[in-house]
Amino acid sequence: MTPPEPPFQPLRPRDPRSVGDYRTVGRLGAGGMGAVYAGRAPSGALVAIKLVHGDLAADPDFRARFRREADLVRRVSSPCVPRFLASDTGSGQPWLVTEYVAGPTLRQHVRDHGPLTGGHLRAFAAGVAEALRAIHTAGIVHRDLKPGNVVLAEDGPKVLDFGIARALAETAITRTGGLFGTPGWVAPELLRGGQPGPAADVFAWGALAAFAATGRNPFGTGSAESVAVRVLEARPDLDGVPEDLAPLVTAATGDDPARRPTVEQVLSELLGTEPTRVGGTGAEEATVRVTQVLREQWEAPSPPAAVAPHRSPTPNPDSARTPAGAGGRRWAVGVAAVATVLLVTAGGWYLGGRFGTNVDGTSARGTDGSEEGRVGGTETGAVSGAGGTIAVEMSGNGLFTVHADDSGQLGIAPGFDGVGPVLPEEAERAESAVATVRLETVSSDAAARTGVTVFGEVEYVADNGEFTLRSGDFTLLEVGEGMDPLPDDPTADGRPAHHADPDDVLVTVDPESPGAEFEVRFPGAPDSGLLAYLPAHDAHGGTRYAVRGAYACYMNWHPYPPVDMTDEEFVPCWEEPPSE
Incomplete structure (x- = not known):
């Protein structure tokens, strides 16, 4: 008997009914390079399938980018990163398959249930740091760590989306002058034109931990310009971060990448152990310790409610509106500042x-x-x-x-x-x-x-x-x-x-x-x-x-x-x- 499908968005008429040996059963989302589908493996297990848009598949640069992404995902092994299952980067429409991770994103969970607290929060922080350790061990920088890219699964947090990750030893495949990332989660050195490195991911980890603890974007909301200014001026809002985490989060979100802790130091502080090397036996021991922490302190969230393609509007002509960010700071950058913080x-x-x-x-x-x-x-x-x-x-x-x-x-x-x-x-x-x-x-x-x-x-x-x-x-x-x-x-x-x-x-x-x-x-x-x-x-x-x-x-x-x-x-x- 085929197990029932979770509440995915339904397939659309032009969506494929199969990709490789996998049967598509719903839509999970779409992005600049393609669509992501929920699928069933021949064994019946749920999987996530990323399929490149047809016209982009004909472009050699996009095909090279996707081939690189598949290679990066294949390298990473961690209990806090979805397992790579299969890929075909040479087909007419290249595709990549990973295990399907059930659960809400961090943003969805915080919106519906409020911030994480106590051991649950520390387990989250340790799990995301463990994922970054594995990512960096593979010689990769994630570059887009944010609340929407972390799923709270039954057994711990899972860091998703390597679509804009880059290998440290490679030249990024991107347009001259372009910067990948999301305002509020991009490290200040990247806004100034610097190259992405592990310290930029640590900055995003600190911002993510602050969001998980407070339910607020640490650099606020508003236009891309205003958020970028707060990042550049090192003004995170960390009010409400627990005292035992505040020093680590403060250091991680600092302006100077050289003074931020490494991800190994972050794990050491969270686990109460000596810092480990990026690879080797020490790293394996850290993974074991994180797995133990997750087993003991992680609280499996309820699965998200049904996913609908859109929400019907409920206009209220009589509602009053206060201007966004009333009482906020004036910003002093123009259109040029925004151009440096946008996804290509x-x-x-x-x-x-x-x-x-x-x-x-x-x-x-x-x-x-x-x-x-x-x-x-x-x-x-x-x-x-x-x-x-x-x-x-x-x-x-x-x-x-x-x-x-x-x-x-x-x-x-x-x-x-x-x-x-x-x-x-x-x-x-x-x-x-x-x-x-x-x-x-x-x-x-x-x-x-x-x-x-x-x-x-x-x-x-x-x-x-x-x-x-x-x-x-x-x-x-x-x-x-x-x-x-x-x-x-x-x-x-x-x-x-x-x-x-x-x-x-x-x-x-x-x-x-x-x-x-x-x-x-x-x-x-x-x-x-x-x-x-x-x-x-x-x-x-x-x-x-x-x-x-x-x-x-x-x-x-x-x-x-x-x-x-x-x-x-x-x-x-x-x-x-x-x-x-």
Whole structure:
């Protein structure tokens, strides 16, 4: 009898029903390189299958990256890292299989049940340190340790996702000037352009331990810029970390990597033993001790509740909103700072103009200066009683930041300014930011290189309220002869446009459920064009706002665009790959 399936997201019509010898039974997530599926081995055991997107598999750089990832995962052996099972990096769509780890992520557990305490917390800290010891023993730096990448399994924490790990002896396969990682968990030396090393993982361990102990991001929330400034100024919030852990966590999150403890020293402090070498008998003894600690002090969490593709919105037009980060610190960095802390996207992105018009090409500003209704959805007519403006700006390569201005103090007027920042220079972006939307693109039909799938993740960064993302927020516009390659308003010149279902709610995020992934398909869209993002009038908490948006250029045939965000270089979109 086949065992029942856990509550995975259901497979979609275009998802494979098998990968190698493994049968797919549900979706676990998606990322820049591919999708992750739950599967069944021939023995019936549950497994996790990572499958590269079809169009990326044809790119030799992406294939080399995935081959390297599989090699890195194969090297690591630890009770706190999922076991490598199989891979095929030479197939048409390369894949990698590891054991399936059941349980909530640390972020999910803290959200639902609060911080870890007592022996449970120390066992967590020791388990993650043991995973890093094994990772470093294999000559690898993880580079993306964060609450969403640690699962609390029945027998202990499991560190996941080697998608951006790198071998210490290798040159990272990445775009020049790009930095992998997640703001708030990236070590300060990496923000300054340094090379990733074990000390950067120790920094992330300290931040992770602080989050587990307090339930708060140690460097706070808000825009990527504001979080980066706190990291660079070494200002973690460690209030509430237990006294017996506080000195170790403080040292681990210090600014100077040379003064942080090594992962061996971290384990020594947690286990009350002498520091071990990176490899050899001492390391094996440390693993045994950690396993014993987990057996004695680990509290197996309840499995997470059913996983749904999205949560239906519950708008509340009467809800009041306090600006995110009210009373927070002013930040003193510009767009350039954000560009140094972003994940590199799968598709090529170029920064384009900002706009405030409707997605069918009509002006967002009525003849009387009022904001017209949003086209493509159910809303038409002037926006009456709008509480302010929702403004979208490009914060970095593939990352949009959504700002909500209730009071009008930011001076955001309906309309568009063409290329340039949406908010005035003196604006406190950290206080107006409500969400970030990270976008990537791949071809829906890899063989014909037609159709576009837009996918990514939304993170809520405000302290209250909620934000809803709909399919209709996105429009793909074509480029070509006779069309301005870098228009002020990409929707106003009559160029062909491709739309998705305007009323399809993709995700709703709020402080309790701040992160979510999404995917939208545009079957008829070309492989290169302009992607316009214009939120719905009621995207923020149900209150009706005037809206203005942003657009970017996507080019799926150009996975590593030569974008120099630090110089705010606005590069037009090409219809076809440039000739050599």
